[in-house]
Amino acid sequence: MRFEEFQEFRQRELIGSPSLLDAAETNVYRALAPMRPEPPADVSTVHRCDLARAWLRRFQLPEEWSGHAMVCRGVRHGLSVVFQRLHAVQARLWLPGDVYPVYFELARAAGLEPASYPTLPTPVLPSSPADDRAEYLLLANPSKPLGRYLSEAECAAVISWLRASPRRRVLIDSVYDLGVPFAVGTRRLLDTGCAVLLHSVTKGWLWPRTFGVVLLGPEHAGHAGHAGQAGQTEWAEWAESFRSDSPTPEQLRLADRLLTEHSDMPRQVVDELAARAERLFQRLPDDVIGAIPTASRTCPGNYFFPVGIPAETLRREYGVLAMPVSVFGETSWPGSVLTSLADTFGPAPGDGPMNR
Structure with a gap:
């Protein structure tokens, strides 16, 4: 049903x-x-770079990461942009099959043919061997409807999966993480340099499809899955995709109010x-x-x-x-x-x- x-x-x-x-x-x-919270009544100008830094400060992440914290209109929007980039490089995508059907809708709209893995009653990561393709694993932390964060063992399994290939990355949907800082497992995955973190004001501030951040891990931002000039070109294309489809001025003003006046x-x-x-x-x-x-x-x-x-x-x-x-x-x-x-x-x- x-x-x-x-x-x-x-x-x-x-x-x-x-x-x-x-x-x-x-x-x-x-x-x-x-x-x-109510939206602001003023019409002041809010810049994306300032919001990216404010978001990093709030979640106790290094402000120097602001250069690869891409502003978007929420996790759905962020994923749609990411999936378009994955299609452009013919990446393999793994999605949790029992979390959120919209994941599959967004992936297929971007031209991808995603594979799936189960999370209920416990997550079972894909076990297929790595090859020369870029490969991305999407997980939610905390995961719904599992209703909990990754366990220490599950986090270790994801890290092991990443280490099996330099072309593997993990996409972390952290929209249900309402704490500060982010969960221990999420921070461990960020520390690998191979994670892309997606977050928004959707659940914590009850404003869906308004403002979010897609944070590219340092290794991803530096190389985008490739070596040398090709990697730098791909990274520039990721950044341009977000710049060309950014939140409206009204959405940026609302996000600024949420992060400052309603922290x-x-x-x-x-x-x-x-x-x-x-x-x-x-x-x-x-x-x-x-x-x-x-x-x-x-x-x-x-x-x-x-x-x-x-x-x-x-x-x-x-x-x-x-x-x-x-x-x-x-x-x-x-x-x-x-x-x-x-x-x-x-x-x-x-x-x-x-x-x-």
Whole structure:
């Protein structure tokens, strides 16, 4: 069952069975709408280079990296530009098959034919041998709907995969990482020099498709997967692709306000999501809670919870409406996914940051 089909099914079930516990809302922007900061009213000029440096400072990354911190309109937009560049060099692309169907839509729109690897119930990295092609592995950290960060062993496995070929790179979608600094695993991968980090104001500030950064690792920025002049040419082409399709002045002004006047917003989002998750857990039977991995239940800012029980069983035997994992893509895992975004798990009137 795909996402659109499930949404229709969900509405029918909630109308027909009002006693069902709705643990299948996915729209965080609707759920947390009262928290979203307002856009600025002024018309001042904000420069991309200044925003890139402000973003690096906020996430405790070296400001000297600003030369290869490409400003974009969010992770989706950033990936679309990156995928176009990968197609230009005929790179192989690996995507998580059960995380976000839009990954595949963007890749195919860029002319790529991506391969996939599973993440549920645990990530299984591709094992095919390296060859002379440039090869990119996309992962999310933290990963949804896995609902947690890479483990130390999983991070080591990614590094081992990278070391198998000088033409391998990893793309890290860190949009769900709301902490400062970025997760330990993400920083370890950045330290390899072979990572491209994508982040945005989408989840932490609740402004999708507005502003983001694609940070090219030092080795990638220096060589772009090739030696000598060819590498420098390719790097210049990456940079020009982002410059020619940058955020609007209004989006840059909004991003500046979010990073400066609302720097604490991601922490507030984390706190609100933690409170909602706790309300969800209070409503779940012990059997269901026990089927959710501990790492998912305790991951800061998480609102996706994989559970090793089929969605049909949860609905029929426990009165809980969950999402089938097919909503997220192709998978053979028989479990399902719960969320804590429904109004049922929101704060009571006058209680908490949602009502300030």
